[in-house]
Amino acid sequence: MTVGAxxxxxxxxxxxxxxxxxxxAGGEVEALGPITxxxxxxxxxxxxxxxxxxxxxxxxxxxxxxxxxxxxxxxDGTPITGPSIDRSMVFQSYALFPWLSVVENxxxxxxxxxxxRKECRELAMHQLxxxxxxxxxxxSIDELxxxxxxxxxxARAFAVDPSIxxxxxxxxxxxxxxxxxxxxxxxxxxxxxxxxxxxITHSVTEALFLGDRILVMSSRPGHIRAEWKVDVERPRxxxxxxxxxxxxxxxxILDEELGRSxxxxxxxxx
Amino acid sequence: xxxxxxxxxxxxxxxxxxxxxIAAIVIVVVWQLVVTLTHPDPSVLPTPWAxxxxxxxxxxxxxxxxxxxxxxxxxxxxxxxxxxxxxxxGLLMGSSLRLERIVNPFVELLRPIxxxxxxxxxxxxxxxxxxGKVFVVFVGTFFPIxxxxxxxxxxxxxxxxxxxxxxxxxxxxxxxRRVVVPASLPSVVVGxxxxxxxxxxxxxxxELVAAHTGLGYLIANGMDILRADLxxxxxxxxxxxxxxxxxxxxxxxxxxxxxx
Numbered sequence: 353m354t355v356g357a358x359x360x361x362x363x364x365x366x367x368x369x370x371x372x373x374x375x376x377a378g379g380e381v382e383a384l385g386p387i388t389x390x391x392x393x394x395x396x397x398x399x400x401x402x403x404x405x406x407x408x409x410x411x412x413x414x415x416x417x418x419x420x421x422x423x424x425x426x427x428d429g430t431p432i433t434g435p436s437i438d439r440s441m442v443f444q445s446y447a448l449f450p451w452l453s454v455v456e457n458x459x460x461x462x463x464x465x466x467x468x469r470k471e472c473r474e475l476a477m478h479q480l481x482x483x484x485x486x487x488x489x490x491x492s493i494d495e496l497x498x499x500x501x502x503x504x505x506x507a508r509a510f511a512v513d514p515s516i517x518x519x520x521x522x523x524x525x526x527x528x529x530x531x532x533x534x535x536x537x538x539x540x541x542x543x544x545x546x547x548x549x550x551x552i553t554h555s556v557t558e559a560l561f562l563g564d565r566i567l568v569m570s571s572r573p574g575h576i577r578a579e580w581k582v583d584v585e586r587p588r589x590x591x592x593x594x595x596x597x598x599x600x601x602x603x604x605i606l607d608e609e610l611g612r613s614x615x616x617x618x619x620x621x622x
Numbered sequence: 623x624x625x626x627x628x629x630x631x632x633x634x635x636x637x638x639x640x641x642x643x644i645a646a647i648v649i650v651v652v653w654q655l656v657v658t659l660t661h662p663d664p665s666v667l668p669t670p671w672a673x674x675x676x677x678x679x680x681x682x683x684x685x686x687x688x689x690x691x692x693x694x695x696x697x698x699x700x701x702x703x704x705x706x707x708x709x710x711x712g713l714l715m716g717s718s719l720r721l722e723r724i725v726n727p728f729v730e731l732l733r734p735i736x737x738x739x740x741x742x743x744x745x746x747x748x749x750x751x752x753x754g755k756v757f758v759v760f761v762g763t764f765f766p767i768x769x770x771x772x773x774x775x776x777x778x779x780x781x782x783x784x785x786x787x788x789x790x791x792x793x794x795x796x797x798x799r800r801v802v803v804p805a806s807l808p809s810v811v812v813g814x815x816x817x818x819x820x821x822x823x824x825x826x827x828x829e830l831v832a833a834h835t836g837l838g839y840l841i842a843n844g845m846d847i848l849r850a851d852l853x854x855x856x857x858x859x860x861x862x863x864x865x866x867x868x869x870x871x872x873x874x875x876x877x878x879x880x881x882x
Contacts, residue, residue, distance in 0.1 A: 416787075435787040435792075437789060439788070441784075443784070445779075445781055447779075447781045447784065448785075449782065449804070449805075451804040451878075460789050460790070460800075461790050464789070464790025464792075464796075465790065
C-alpha cells in the first residue's frame, strides 16, 4: 500500500440508542437517549454537552466498550459488537503505553495488521512527521509534554487507517494555547486524510472551530437537543459575527440544560 | 542510551551514595567511641580496626568470599525458583477473579507464617543439605513476588486496556500479552526487589541453624568459638551485600520506570 493513500470515511448510524444503568437500590437510571443520528462519510461531527450528560457514554458505545440497552449502532451498515481498529480512538488521558517508545506507540495498532516491520515503521514515521514529532521517534513517553503526548495519540489513531475516528475530549487536559495548536494540526491532518470524526468536547469554541456539524446534548438522560450545520470555510475565525451568533445560540441552550441538571441534582439530594 | 545521559546517571549515583558513606563513617566512629569509653573484652566487642584486620584476613584466605558465594547462590536460586512460579501465577490471579478467589485463602493463611518458622520443618524434611535452605528462602520470597504481581495486574489503567482493545488486541490473550504483562512489569520488579530482601534475611537465619557454609554459618561459628570479630565481619558482609543488591534493584526499577 502507498503511504498516506487517500481513503474516505464511512457512515455511522445511531438508531434509537438508549443506555440505562442499574442502581444499587435495584432501580434504573437513564443515562442516555433515545438518540437517533446519522453521520455522513468523512463528516466531522462535534458533540457538546454539560458534564454528566452521557456524551462519554455515547462514545464508549460507539467504540464498542459498552453495549447499548436498546437501539442499534451501525458502522458502515454493520452492527457494532466490540472495539475495532477501523474505529480508532483518541482518549482524553492520552492512553499511551509508557513501556513503548514514541514510534512503537504509533506502531502498536499496525502490528496486528498485515504489514511487515519495515512497513510499520514507515507508516508510523509518516504519521509522526504529520504531527511534527518524527525527531522524537525514539523518545520515551515520560519525556513528552501533554500536548506532545496527544499528538502521538493522534498519530497512533490515524496510523491504523481507520474509517471512523472517535475523539473523547482529546484536548480537555491541555492549556488554551496548546489546545489551539492541536486543533489546527488535527484539521490539517483530517483535511488530508478525510475520515468520519465524532468529537466530544465541552468547549463551544472548539466545536465552532472544528465541526461540520455541532450537536448539543441535553442534561441526563442525554439526547440531542439541537444541531447546526456550520457552513463556514476553514480555517475559521471564531470571532466572526456569524460564529459569534451561533455561539450565543449554543450557550443559550447549554445554560438551560445546565440549569436543569442543577435542579435535578438539588432535587435528588432533597 | 546516549553518552551525556549515562554521565548524568553516574553523577546522580555519586550524589545519592554520599549520605550512605557518611552514615557508614558515623557507625564506625560511634563503635570506636564505645570501645574507647567502656574497654570491653575483645571477645565481646573488638575495635573497628581489629575487625577490619579480621575482614582482610578472611578475604585473603578466601573464606569470606566462599561463604558469601554460598549464601548468595542459595538466595538467588531460591528467589529465581520463586519468581518462576509466583510471576505467572500472579499474572493469572490478577486477571481471573475466579482463580484469585480460589488461591487467595491459601495465600492469606500461609503468608503470616514467617519463613523462619519453617526452618525446623525444612530440616526435618530436607536435612541440612541445600534443599532445606532453598525451601526456606523460597517460602520467604514467594509471597512478596506473588502479591506484588497480582497488585500490578489489578492496577493496570483500564484506559490502557481500552486502548489495547481498540488498537488490535482482539483476543484476551493478545491483550494480556501486549498490554497487561508489560503494564504490570514495574510492580513485578518491586516485588522481586522486596523478595530479595526478605530472602536475604531468611538465608542467614537458615544458615545460623543448619549449615556448614555461608555467612550465617560464619556468624554462628564465630559465636561458638568466642570470636566476636568473626561475627562482626559476617554482619558487615551481610549488610554490605544486602545493600548492594538493593541498590542494583533500585537501578533496575528506575529503568522500568514509570508508574511506581
